[in-house]
Amino acid sequence: xxxxxxxxxxxxxxxxxxxxxxxxxxxxxxxxxDRRYEQLQQMSDDPTNQISQVFEKSMQYVKRFSRYKNPxxxxxxxxxxxxxxxxxxxxxxxxxxxxxxxxxxxAMVPSIKSKGRALEEDAIEKMLHDLSLIKKFx
Amino acid sequence: xxxxAESPLQSSSSSDDFAAxxxxxxxxxxxxxxxxxxxxxxxEIDLKEERIKRRKVEMSETIEVIESSKTADVNKEKSVLSSxxxxxxxxxxxxxxxxxxxxxxxxxxxxxxxVALSYIHKDLKLGSHEMNRxxxxxxxxxxxxKKLILVLDLDHTLLNSTRLAxxxxxxxxxLKQADLLQDDPNRSLxxxxxxxxxxxxxxxxxxFLKEASPMFEMYVYTMAERCYALEMAxxxxxxxxYFNSKVISQSDCTQRHQKGxxxxxxxxxxxxILDDTELVWQKHKDNLIVMERYHYFASSCHQFGxxxxxxxxxxxxxxxxxxxxxxxLNDLKHVHHIFFDPALDTDLSSRDVREMLKKVxxxxxxxxxxxxxxxxxxxxRAADQHIWRIAEQLGALCTTDxxxxxxxxxxxxxxxxxxxxxxxxEKFLVNPRWVEAANYFWCRQKxxxxxx
Amino acid sequence: xxxxxxxxxxxxxxxxxxxxxxRDKLVAKLMKDVEGTCSGRHxxxxxxxxxxxxxxxxxxxxxxxxxxPVRYQCVVFRPFKGEILEAVxxxxxxxxxxxEAGPVQIFVSNHLIPDDMEFQTGDVPNYTxxxxxxxxxxxxxxxxxxxxxxxxxxxxxxxxxxxxxxxxVINDPGAAA
Numbered sequence: 163x164x165x166x167x168x169x170x171x172x173x174x175x176x177x178x179x180x181x182x183x184x185x186x187x188x189x190x191x192x193x194x195x196d197r198r199y200e201q202l203q204q205m206s207d208d209p210t211n212q213i214s215q216v217f218e219k220s221m222q223y224v225k226r227f228s229r230y231k232n233p234x235x236x237x238x239x240x241x242x243x244x245x246x247x248x249x250x251x252x253x254x255x256x257x258x259x260x261x262x263x264x265x266x267x268x269a270m271v272p273s274i275k276s277k278g279r280a281l282e283e284d285a286i287e288k289m290l291h292d293l294s295l296i297k298k299f300x
Numbered sequence: 301x302x303x304x305a306e307s308p309l310q311s312s313s314s315s316d317d318f319a320a321x322x323x324x325x326x327x328x329x330x331x332x333x334x335x336x337x338x339x340x341x342x343x344e345i346d347l348k349e350e351r352i353k354r355r356k357v358e359m360s361e362t363i364e365v366i367e368s369s370k371t372a373d374v375n376k377e378k379s380v381l382s383s384x385x386x387x388x389x390x391x392x393x394x395x396x397x398x399x400x401x402x403x404x405x406x407x408x409x410x411x412x413x414x415v416a417l418s419y420i421h422k423d424l425k426l427g428s429h430e431m432n433r434x435x436x437x438x439x440x441x442x443x444x445x446k447k448l449i450l451v452l453d454l455d456h457t458l459l460n461s462t463r464l465a466x467x468x469x470x471x472x473x474x475l476k477q478a479d480l481l482q483d484d485p486n487r488s489l490x491x492x493x494x495x496x497x498x499x500x501x502x503x504x505x506x507x508f509l510k511e512a513s514p515m516f517e518m519y520v521y522t523m524a525e526r527c528y529a530l531e532m533a534x535x536x537x538x539x540x541x542y543f544n545s546k547v548i549s550q551s552d553c554t555q556r557h558q559k560g561x562x563x564x565x566x567x568x569x570x571x572x573i574l575d576d577t578e579l580v581w582q583k584h585k586d587n588l589i590v591m592e593r594y595h596y597f598a599s600s601c602h603q604f605g606x607x608x609x610x611x612x613x614x615x616x617x618x619x620x621x622x623x624x625x626x627x628x629l630n631d632l633k634h635v636h637h638i639f640f641d642p643a644l645d646t647d648l649s650s651r652d653v654r655e656m657l658k659k660v661x662x663x664x665x666x667x668x669x670x671x672x673x674x675x676x677x678x679x680x681r682a683a684d685q686h687i688w689r690i691a692e693q694l695g696a697l698c699t700t701d702x703x704x705x706x707x708x709x710x711x712x713x714x715x716x717x718x719x720x721x722x723x724x725x726e727k728f729l730v731n732p733r734w735v736e737a738a739n740y741f742w743c744r745q746k747x748x749x750x751x752x
Numbered sequence: 753x754x755x756x757x758x759x760x761x762x763x764x765x766x767x768x769x770x771x772x773x774x775r776d777k778l779v780a781k782l783m784k785d786v787e788g789t790c791s792g793r794h795x796x797x798x799x800x801x802x803x804x805x806x807x808x809x810x811x812x813x814x815x816x817x818x819x820x821p822v823r824y825q826c827v828v829f830r831p832f833k834g835e836i837l838e839a840v841x842x843x844x845x846x847x848x849x850x851x852e853a854g855p856v857q858i859f860v861s862n863h864l865i866p867d868d869m870e871f872q873t874g875d876v877p878n879y880t881x882x883x884x885x886x887x888x889x890x891x892x893x894x895x896x897x898x899x900x901x902x903x904x905x906x907x908x909x910x911x912x913x914x915x916x917x918x919x920x921v922i923n924d925p926g927a928a929a
Contacts, residue, residue: 397861397911401900401911402847402848402859405900420847434846437862441871445872445873517873544877
């Protein structure tokens, strides 16, 4: 772990462990938690007894801030983002925040324009456009 | 433990299914994303395999991490701190919340300075500079909205509470009444079982708050404990529109047995205080309007050494429309009106509500010239006497000698020379309580009610 | 940010729970023990999503308890310095506003709110631009950047800013009214 270096998500300094870990977009977490909640419902009359406050707050949060609701759209979003050789973290920030312009995308995830990264503005533009289409047809 | 064992949670097979679902759902399309963004297609396959390997390595790391996570965190924090201290940090650190600087987000050691404002957030501390900045910003805001600040005491000012254990036999009907009224939104009597309290709101208090709220930003300031204060605030303001994070209680006071405006984020020049106890406001007497005490319950009367029957025992209450709160609301409206009087040629921000309070009080007995007769010994300096000072604060001219300009003679005895002079010359002859009452009600009282 | 990670924990179980449903009991206890907890390293454990492996049990001498190493997958939520995320405003006062992103509490001081937004008192305290076009009040959705985090045993607290490009209100609950 690179614990010595100061954490800064804008430069992708989130520690090796998290950099390599799988990130989840809010819409993906919503699917997971929904599924989990359904399972609890099947097994218990009152699932609210079984879930922690953290679970409940997280579920409310991801539902409120999911830009895409249906599982097909969620899968497509990840696919489109994945074409662009983004880090998991970058991919999920973009998927969560759905920036509308290249400038906004770079402001949200400054690391995509950092040194040594060859992500062209055209490619970002295309990606944002594709994402907006999913939203439109969802 | 037993709960966990008995709870019908997922069986092992279903959780395995679920993991499989997740992999299918989430892993399918993302494995070609690489954290470093290398562009070679051939490498991507390698990366995919490496990813799996890494996971395994990661896992063995995780075990270690879980066991030592606590100490690791402490060490990490320390190392961040020390690396920070070598860099020049230009942030003035105006205040801290949970040890994090409000402005730069750094974790800083508490140097003990700053005022804790736990009524806003339990871990909030502000430096004096920041307090002043906020007061300044607040002042501009308030003046723009034509508002002043009103600091309200709870007990005996807005309400009266008694412990359930102290409810007397002839007050028993109140307990039944409180139970019956439970669902009435306009009730003023509350049995608070969890606190073992019975609370009576002062008549007119809801109207008072409603009408004061467009003119004042309101705080509750009580010497009682926080949980009681919050509960009372909830009774007075169920939808939390008046006292939103402005309930100051005992633990917030910076000085023992004293209330201070030092924890109020507002300029002293716009604060009006309503409290029945003058003693606790040593530093802010000029901001204070002393309230007549509201003793509803027998225990409250008893506590203050009164032996008469309480309002509750007589099944009576203060007047709704002519009680203390209705009276003081008129004073507050008046003070507010003259503070924002457009005819004044001074700048709003230079105006001081304390001056206004003084002025309003001076209007009470304006035009009266009072001669005192045997109210205090003739050997003492008249101008030092409490009643003399009060009369002057209320705007009266005071004298010890009578002449044609005198309007009132204050005496306890009809037989004194001055008293007789008053009767002969058709001047008012009143009891000293006439002055005291005017002082309480901020209003000249009918002389007929205070005959000697 | 939410992550899906693997973690491992040594679970202790009394032999009275042993039997055909040992695995179920371990999993149930794991969920009860782990979900909703918080650590500096991993943030909040939101939900366990699967159990990869339960290792061989080790009898602890003297107590009769048996320790099983359990490897499981879970969803965690951890905010990072420099991360931009969306949050719901929970309280507004003259010092700034509090917001929530799931289980995480965030405070945005008025130093870190754009200078053209001024605090307005009243029934619904809020920050509003001078042209009244943008307003932050309770229940507003804001996009903010985390600039500091503090983790303790039960909660994560952050300092955030909205004083930067593309940050600020994304949804105004008052606008519809």
